Amino acid sequence: MKKIWHKIPEQVKRLSVLLIVIVAVFIVANSLLTPKDFGLVGHYRAGSIQENADRELKYAGQEACADCHDDLWKLKNANYHKNLSCEVCHGPSINHTNDPDQFKPEIPRDRTFCVVCHEYNTSRPTGYPQIVSEAHNPRKICVTCHNPHNPTPPQAPKECSACHAEISSVKSVSSHMDIPCTKCHVTTEKHRLHPREFRPTKPVDREFCGQCHSQSAKADKFIPRINMVTHEPRYVCWQCHYPHLPEAQ
């Protein structure tokens, strides 16, 4: 044993001592600094679950609302706002559920509240109910005409632009401005009341555009014509031309 010890070079012995010290310090530090409940249920302190559970509650949850206001709750759940929880509009209300007389939840009546979701914005999906608040009954508060628990519009929108404002504004400056929407989209009356269940049709083939743009079309002379046989026969028209603004490149 002594012979082997002497054979080990001096620098290796010294480095080994240093290595042992580093490893020992790491092991001791690890055992002292790692929280005792770390890793019991996952890569975190198990105690943090309790710490989070102990935090003060602010929201009651819509089931608590339903206990007393089941008529409103059922009405909301049967209509367009069914995916919203009561406290989205009425604010955190655990105090109200604990002491209904002392604390009253918020009832937003301001015109600025509904437009947080319903102001016209290009990023919102088409068909989503949007208004330009400056032009939409500017002096009335929303709840005068719309029941927030059943927000179906009191009157079905007359114009397509009421919901499809972006398309409408683009089309209004295009060469297709005089073509009514229903020329290309067959739209049933039911679409006005139930826009997602009853969708309008869309053109499906090249011949649809060819009604005006083919060389044999019986349409005004100023309308651009193409040879339907030779003009990009493998594509449908709207792969290259945006029908609501056909002059766009």
Added chain:
Amino acid sequence: MEELIQHLTPILKEVWGYIFPNEIELHWGILIVLYPYLTGLVAGAFILASLVKVFNVKELQPTYRLAMLTAMAFLIVAPLPLLGHLGHPEKSYEILITPNSASAMAMFGFVYAWYLMAVLCLEIWFEYRRDIILWAQKETGIKKWIHKIISLFSKDISEKAIHFDKKWVKIITIIGIPSAFLLHGYVGFIFGSIKANPWWSSVLMPIVFLFSAIVSGIAMVLILYMIITPIRGKELDIVCLDKLASYLFYAMIIDFSLEALDFIHRIYESEESINILAYLVSNKLFISLIVIQLFMGMLIPLAMISLIKIFKAPSDLKKMVYFISAILVQVGIFSTRWNIVIGGQLFSKSFRGLTVYKITFFGLEGFFASVVIFCLPFVLLYLLTKILPPWEEARNP
């Protein structure tokens, strides 16, 4: 709130197209640009040092120890931008005591510790051991004790022990090359593995990072060697400079080819993000990518070095060209990091808009903080050269 509005209002005016609300402000700023830049210099300087020991490039011997100390100085400072950015540096030990092997970022502590302890410290220790022992014998006072402690009170300077040291320097350098690749390849991996970001997500990212690191590391050692040597009143070794410039040139050719490959691959693939990325490159990143990174940082130095090599210029002109090229390369590589880190956050995930990065001057994430962090390695290098002089004349015969 008022402060936030004041901060965001000028940015909002420069937003182009449509972006999501949480994309207005960049989360990774100049400190995160500095981090891959600094780690790149470490890896590059180490690879340069390894050329001497593993590949036996004798001409580079004058820069070997300087390169090792440069790598050390930059490695010690490398985590500071991260600590500054994350805040709570007092909690940083937690990634070591509760290792999370599923997180690339959380494993950084181990990659870093391995590289610092098992590679750099050990190699420097074996390389310097004999000199430290001899210095300690001649010195008095605090310096003697510093050297004694660093040598771990080692005394054996027999022929056999010195031979053992040399053998181990070589072995550690061989282990060190993949480790340096791991350290900087890992930084590239962090970006390359973010699949939600088309500017970053690329398997080539680690390897592109690595070669740009080698470029920047060689250029940095060249700059340091060319500044320090005249200050010390010594002559520059022109053979060594020629060799450094040659390796810089080769590394730049590989780096340029890899970046061009990445670029061509992206254009040929033409994924849905290509339009916004093309817009990003031709607008917000035009100066930093096309002008600084590509022309100033890559093509001009490449052209200058190749002209010098072709026309066999006089040595004074050579020195000037090498120095200017190395400075341009540094600016170019910093710009590369900028374009990756900042560029990757400038476009919206909707692929329909761009935001803008406004750098602040003060504060922990500001311009001055990053200047201080950038200067720190040079201060550290100065201290290291005082304790472990890398100069030829300091070596004991």
